[in-house]
Amino acid sequence: MKRFSVLLILIITLVCVPAYAALNLELTQGINAALPIAIIPFANEQANADGDQSITQIVTHDLQNSGQFRVEAPGMMTEQPTTLDQVDNEYWRKKNVDDVLIGQVKSLGNQQYRVSFQLVSTVDAAAKTTLLNLSFDAPRSGLRALAHHMSDLIYQQLTGARGVFSTKVAYVLVQRRRHQPTKYTLEVSDIDGFNPRALLVSTQPLMSPTWSPDGNSLAYVSFEGHQASIYLQNIATAQRQKLTQYPGINGAPAFSPDGKQLALVLTLTGNPKIYTYSLDTGKLMRITNGYSIDTEPAWAKDGKSLLFTSNRGGSPQIYRYYFDAGKIDRVTFDGNYNARASFMPNDQGIIMMHRETGLFGIARENLDSGEVDVLAQTGSDESPSLSPNGKMVIYATQYGGRGVLALVSTDGRVKLRLPAREGSVREPAWSPYLN
Template sequence: MILVRLILVLVFFAIVQMMAVAQSRDLLEIRITQGIEGALPIAIVPFNWEASTPNRMHVSSVVAADLQRSGRFSPIPAADLPSWPTSFSDINFKDWRLLGVDNLVIGQVKQTHADQFAIEFRIIDIISATQLAGFRIPTKEKNLRLTAHHVSDLIFEAILKVKGAFATRIAYVTVDTIENEQSRYRLQIADSDGYGARTILESREPLLSPAWSPLGDRLAYVSFEDRNSAIFVQDIRSGEREKVASGLGINSSPAFSPDGKSLLMTRSFNGNPDIYLMDLKTKKQRRLTTHTAIDTEARWTPDARHIVFTSDRGGSPQIYR
């Protein structure tokens, strides 16, 4: 019975692997083809560029793409805007109301020193003809794109009262076929829109389940480089990594605790896949589930008081706490 369950688990992780990997490309493209019904119309006026250097990174274009990709907003194409105001006094509210726009964003990018910039922008409520919020964000030229994502976060939160996640990064696995029909796996990270992809690890064996640490400085993941699953934790900047769980059976589904000091994982060295909690400093681990079912994919609740996980103890995969 245990052997059957282990085979089922391996099949499950094979399916997860197939879903997780994508064909390797120079740029990861994330495309959302449909948003929610009633996405809010918004106008992002191209930001005025006040610098001695050419405008190589259009902040407003990044912001409009972020909001469009969220599915919650429907930005008006720049070519359809009735005007390009740069200050509150330049806004003709009648024109924007006729366009059916709820909110308007205006701003400018100013060079303050040789490599120092500041992005200033205002979020305007067209209906009430008032300013919802205004911000000034210092930055460097090399960080303009990242700062543009922060601008998107601030707009998202100011209007929807929900924190945005555009200035975050994603981790994913790609796979492509090389000589003799062998596969090459790459663990990569990129901005939330797929820009700036960077390879963290490359392997001839499968890589699975990348999980960020709370500070975004480490990744935990599963590697089959030793012909069996093992869990590694890797520093993003230095590239240094440590094998924290390996051996017989399944070692999978890592997830950092909210304080980054411990790691949830699924292990089956005792014969059945259960949830374990490992202290990353001492490497001591504690078994959290002892059911005969397959328990996996554990994650912390936001208050860090409970975990949720997937189990088939009810006859089919369900979420338990």
């Protein structure tokens, strides 16, 4: 498997500089029954957030790109209220708009702002219902983060599910340069692609980034020193430490739900096997045995079992190891290739890379029924990573001759693409909730 290829190593340099490529969301498919909402430009909204977008533009893009909302086009609104008493329910009912977002921005001086907003339901033509009425103070540099937080609140109020607009994504950017070594950059950005930050730049491969449960650190594989090693790196400080450098493969790290252990892949006895590694003591415990290739571990939310990929049945399939009983069950039977599985939030389903008709795609399997639903299938889809609310999957694919990231909802009805401006993007990892 390509993640286990041993390659020559040069020097890795720690950096904390702006990234060399940014990502842009592009909605390619939404749902028919999207929730209708009007987002009115806020009063006195002169201050732009980083990226030259206003607060209402950021909130609009967040909700629109979730695929769950139909945002009324500004040019179609002859009324643009900025206070509650200006909201005309009858007008919005005629436009089939159920909810209206209004707000105000007030400068407090010294690049500080107070942002107040109200989410108003217009479903009842006879009465206005204020669903949210909140106010926040933030510096200009924090307006983008505040806008994402507002989107999270609105999303949860109207859908019942927690929003993920304030989360992050880690990924590896690969830039192939003429007459120069290929450059690999481990980056973290907002989920909409803004605020990218390079944590590590190398002329040798970086792979398998994975988030700690508290969102403070990443574990990943680096090939520096002519040897695959697993590192742990603090995102805020960029400080890192080498965790493992055993002979052969050191790969596929995955944090336990309590953050105290990593599941990982080593070749201490020949073929790749699953181990657990204590972050406190460094103690290893072997999980799988035999002559098969076992890789890509992923923990259940209760920490009592692991998914992993194995060819012990002939082709790559998903298996589940139970810690208490020490037993292993096969999980997948549909398709001739299933890999990179992870549990959905309730542990009743999994998301995985899937191939059945010759094309690689992203699929969901119900663990009770065994039913498999293909969510996306372009032939080059890989490395799925689930959002913390279980509603979306980010994955790597090919578009326009380069590697890009894409998103699909776990019901398959919403699709987005995040094309890179430079280089190819791979190995995405969606962060946990960060607040």
